[in-house]
Every structure is written in structure tokens, then in C-alpha cells.
Amino acid sequence: MELKPTKPLSGFIELTPVQQRCFDACVGRMRGVLNTAGYARLDLPAIERAEVLTDKDNWDEIETQMFLFKKGDTKMGLRYDGTVGLSRYIAGHLNDLAFPFRAYQFARNYRGERPQRGRYREFYQMDIDILGLETLSTNYDAEIVATLSRMYDSISDIVGRVKIKVGNRRFWNAMFEYLKLNDEQSRAAFVLIDKKDKLKGFLPALIEVVGEKKANEINNVFTKGYKSFVNKSINLKSAVTEIDEFMRLLKSMGIKNAEIDVSIMRGHSYYTGIVFEFFSVDYPYLPAVGGGGRYENLVSKFSKTKIVGVGASIGVSRLLVALMEEKKIDLSKYETPIVAAVLPMGNSSVPFAMGVVNKLRTKNIVAVAYLDAEKKFKNQIEYSDKIGAKYSLIIGEDEVKSKEISVKNMATGEQQKMSVSDAVKLLKTVK
């Protein structure tokens, strides 16, 4: 019989137990921040109707980007982000939820496209949203940024520090209006500004689209600063003021690592106001590790009620798995969590040994037993060593009789007999 492949499909992540412990620790800390900030967790289905996932009808085309399939007559597929499901959910629960509603999702999302380096077909993303009925103050945009910032801070000893870049879509809308660009020009200029840092010839490309004069004006935003346009129109004044007030508010929330970068656009077309991205300071070659912004009319495909919001996401797999693969994360702290390996010498010692294990676990001491009890001492102590147990508790006939167990410190090799309750006291001190 031919053996089947043991590797996961390409584009799918598989962590080692040590990596998983580190991953889970990071996620736990980030969820802690969100819980304290009063965000409710939503855990929505990974499968949605195709019509929820996309407005497009061209099945062949979207099939290459998504995982789509049919059950009976129903077309469905795996979600590619948290927003589609959130929109559907909110529209279906308008009357049960208190607005502004703070929600987060920590879930797997799926991309059907061919996997590339750093892009997975299945990945975890943390989606954070605040949703308002009809209106929502931009103060909430600042709260989201502050909350994301605290989430990154909570894991900065593991993944390093971040900085925040803040832009404003409204500024560009006002700018294009002031420059009297038509829709097509606006769209093209928008794309060029979004890609500015990656383009070799930003200005020449811009000139081709909007002409020399207007291109120079747009370029002045970057050379002379966006503030130099504050008095050119009412909308420009309002957009510039919005950014400045936003930055002041961030400061009042204790955020010191934010700067304005009006080239920040966030590709997605649904953003309408403040947009922001988080970048790694310690690993500056990484693409944005998170970001988000303000959007209008989230649920318009599901309900006539107007829901506005501000949302952000953290590419948790992207960030953590990339750094783990590059060995940038010190995993030594996560190597082994085992405090005690209990080693019964023979089956007749097993009941007493399991009583000891039970007692340790009840006291929250991470303990495992080697229960192939008839195996030699050598095999047993090798196991204890291999799993990195801090202590081995050796239990033979003598120990069962005397109720005193032999406790061996695996680092020093020192061994002494003691009562179970003294062993508990000792092991409690192991961090």
C-alpha cells in the first residue's frame, strides 16, 4: 500500500507544540486587552452563502480567489475576512444589540488563491469593530487605535514594538475636489498614492494621469506637508482639522507612537474617513501588521438601517508565523511547561502514583505520569528528560509503603525523599 503524504496542503500552517504555546499565549494576552475594554466576542460560521461572500456572479473568476462549493442547490464558501459575516450578523440582530456595539472576532479566514511567501490560504485574523446606529463619533476611531496599540503592547516582549501611521480618506476627497479631478482621475490618483512607497516614479506616473500642474500640487502634500493646504477649501480645512484633533485625542489616550502619513489609504474601497496602519519597528521589512479605518453603511446589503463603524484587524498568523519561521521569537520560555514527571516503578505502584499526579494537578502543578510502568527506570528517566520535566517523582514499592517519594531535580541531579505534601510545596515554587 502506498503511504499518504504527511505534510499539510501548501499554504496551510502547522505549528509545533512549542510554537503553538507561544501563539496561544500571544492570543490570550490580546484577548485579555479586548475583554477589559468591553468588546464582545463573536464566533461566526466559517461558511457563508456565496451571495453573502460576493456580489459577483462570475463563478469561475471568484472561485480562484475563494473556496466555493455547492451543497444541494446552495452555493456557499469559506469566509475570506471577518467583515462579511459581521455585516450579516449585525443586520440580523439590530434589535438585540446595544449600540455602539463593540465586537471582536478571532477566527480563521480563507483565501483560495495560490499561496505565496507570507500569504496563507488559511490564517487567523483578529477583527475589532465598533458599530453605531446612524452615527458614530470619530472619538471611537481613536479608541480603536488605542485598543490595537494596547494589544500590540501586550505582546511586545515577544514580537517587538510597533508604530502607527494615520491617514485620512476625507483629506484626499477634499484635495481631489479642490483640484477638480474627475472620477476616473481620482480613482487613478488614489491608487498611485496608495502604492507611492513601492513606485519608482511616483510623480511621472501621476503627471500621466492628472497633468503636470495638478500632479505637482498632489506631490506638494508630501514635500510641503498636508497642512499647507488647510486654507484651500472648507473641506480641506475640515479634513486637516480632523486629523489634528484625532492625533491630540490619541495623545490623551497615552498613545505616543502615532504619526501622520497621508499616503496611508488602506486599499479596501469601503473606508471613508480616518485610516491607520501598524508597522513593526523592530522588523521594518514586514508589511503592515494591522490596520483599519472608518466605514459607512456596513450592512446596506442586508438591511435598510444605516450602521456606521470603525474597524481594524490584526493579521495574527501573518505576524506570528512569519517571525517564528525567521527564528525571531525566543521560544525557550515555551519549550516545556511540565513541572513534574511521575515515574511509577512497576504496575503495582501505578494507583499510588496516579493519586500523586491527581494531587499535583489539583494544586495547578503541571504533572504527567509515565504509565508504561513495567519499563525500566532508564527508559522512564529518559522520557522525563526528553519532555523537559523540571522534576522527576520516582515511586517504587518502598515509596508506596513509606508514602515518601523520591524527588529528583532534573537540572542538578539532586534527589531526596519527602512526603507528598512537601513535594507539592516544593513544586509550587517552580515558575
Add this chain to the structure above:
Amino acid sequence: MELKPTKPLSGFIELTPVQQRCFDACVGRMRGVLNTAGYARLDLPAIERAEVLTDKDNWDEIETQMFLFKKGDTKMGLRYDGTVGLSRYIAGHLNDLAFPFRAYQFARNYRGERPQRGRYREFYQMDIDILGLETLSTNYDAEIVATLSRMYDSISDIVGRVKIKVGNRRFWNAMFEYLKLNDEQSRAAFVLIDKKDKLKGFLPALIEVVGEKKANEINNVFTKGYKSFVNKSINLKSAVTEIDEFMRLLKSMGIKNAEIDVSIMRGHSYYTGIVFEFFSVDYPYLPAVGGGGRYENLVSKFSKTKIVGVGASIGVSRLLVALMEEKKIDLSKYETPIVAAVLPMGNSSVPFAMGVVNKLRTKNIVAVAYLDAEKKFKNQIEYSDKIGAKYSLIIGEDEVKSKEISVKNMATGEQQKMSVSDAVKLLKTVK
């Protein structure tokens, strides 16, 4: 434009925030038990190659039971349990893992079949396994049962108590051998015993398959007890002894709610020894809420190395969602976790208010701010009430100046001014 449906696809679970908090609390406790018992978490891909999921080639037939699809030339699908991925993973990591290897998975699994009451197309399952290289003592079977038992105990205040029924496949193998049943008769008898409790005429059905004499012998197992066969053959003696020793071992581990029920078979064909199921004591009409058993040759499709194991699973969604839907779970404790709603009266109070929110969150006090600060006091206090905040912290111009905030107890209506640090002290006492 026609609005899209807001309900999830049928067979998919969608919890309210309150239900989700309760669900997450239960999962957190169960994971705590597993961590203390030294089980490593594996979080394997939800999508596997079709050839990993099934040996069958009849695509049409298996497609009705699973979610299967194609990307490029690769057939793949969503996993239906934790065992398929585990087998592949273990076979691929034989040299990196220390055996016996304790692992758990808490993950979503998928069934493509038409949904029925209590059966979901997407559901969470907790899979727990101990894997040995070549051999594994049955002592580990007792550990798995004890660990599951502690997991259920950890949530018994929420879902009620469980009891354990223990069977032994080896007993029936020995019994059928003693009765000289052929393969076909053995298989048929096996199925009948597995379904015994659901059958109206167990004995008549059995007679039809194995004849009157042998059917009566099998029935004697239930009427006279399995122990009455202990001396009929060496294998029967060994199987009976194995059960008895197993029960003694469970007792030594502090498990008092286990009983022998030799009709327990666990449908899956891969079990080979001790099998067990957990049943709800408080909700006896529920089907088994968990179970497992011993299996041989887990990874034979992926590797020539022999891996034996004992595994168990808890149908977490099945148990919790069923009881939530029947309103059997008291969700009042999970209603709202919000301790403080901070209400700034006007945008000029927002920076100070956000400073207060920050301070509370840093002290692990769950705090949210109402940041549509220009809205009336009435709207703001209504929001605080609606989200069930224990206290409202009202911050207007006076408060910003004096640095004293108005703290309103939402249950008593009592309101007093105090410094931020006094407010922190007060709110720290809210459980």
C-alpha cells in the same frame, strides 16, 4: 436592491454575546484541566487533501457526507473529526515528538450531510489523545477517562454532572471466539449489541443471526453478568480481568462515577480494547456527551511505524448549544461583564474621560466609554443601563476641572463625587 438573508446557513451555529461568554468560559476551564495535565495543543488545518480524509474513490457518495472541493487539480475538503489530521501530523513528526505524546485539539469540524436537530454541519469538538510508539499501557486509558472526568467536573456547575460507562471490545472478541461465531456473525452481533438499548427485540434479532443457543449465551452476559464467563476461555479471563483492573485503577484516580456496561461499543470500527462513554446525569435524555477508547495502528496509512493510542472526544457544541437552546443553562452570570461605563458630557471632556478609561482598563476593570459625547445625558445613561454597566462614571466640565468624577451606582441610583483613584478602589471591589 433585494436585501440578502441575515440568518446563517442551516446547520450552522450562531451564539449571542452572552451565550458566547458562557461557551468560552466552559472551554477555558476544560483547557485549563488539559494544560495542567500536560497535554499539548495542536491546531491543525481545517482543510485536508481528499485522500487524507477518505480511502473511498466514489466522489459522489462521500460528497454528501463531507464538504469536498477542488483547487487546481487537488481534491480537498473540510475535516470531519480530529483523528484524520492527527494521524497525518504524528506520522510527519515521529522524530520530533516525545512518546507517549499527550495532545489535544479544540477545533471546528464539518459534516456535509443534511442538518438534523442536535447535529450541526459545523461544530466544535475537543479531541484528546495519548499516543505511544509500538506499545502503550492500558494505564493510559484510565488516565484519559480520569482527565475527561475532570474536564466535565470543571463545568458541572453549568452543564450538570456526568457518569461514565466502560466497556471492552476485547471481551466481545473473546466471547465471539468462545462461541465460534464466523466473521459475518461476529459483525452482525456486534452491531446488535451496540444498538441494544434502542432495539425492541434484541434477543429475537440475535437469534436470527447466531441461532438460539448462542444468542442465549450472549444474552446471559447482560442477565447473569459478564463475570460469569471469566473461566470459559483464557481470552475471556484476560478481558474480564482487564475490565476489573481498569475499574480499580479509575477508583485510585478518584473516579467514583464509573460503571461497567459491556454493551458500550462506540460504533467506530477502529477501537480495539477499552471503550467508554460519558452520559449526563442531570439530562439523561441527551445522547452520550463524550467518549472514546483504545485503538491500534493509528498512522498506518501514513507511516510504517506502529503508533498505538487511546483517544477521546467531547462534543462541545453539541453539549453546550443543546443545553443553551433548551434554556437549561443559567446565563445570568454571563449577562454583562461591564463594570464601568464612562460618560463624557461633551467633546471637550473626552480626553480626560479616555484617560480615566485607560486607567481603569490598566487595573483590569472592564470599562467602556460612550464617545458620542455631544449626545444628551439621557441617551448616555440609557446606554449605560442597556449594557448593564454596574457603575456610570459621569464626566463633565466641572469634573474635568476638579479632577473629581461623579460615580453612579446603577443598581441603587446612588451617586457621589470622588477622585479617580478612589473610583478605581471602589470598582476593584465589584466582582
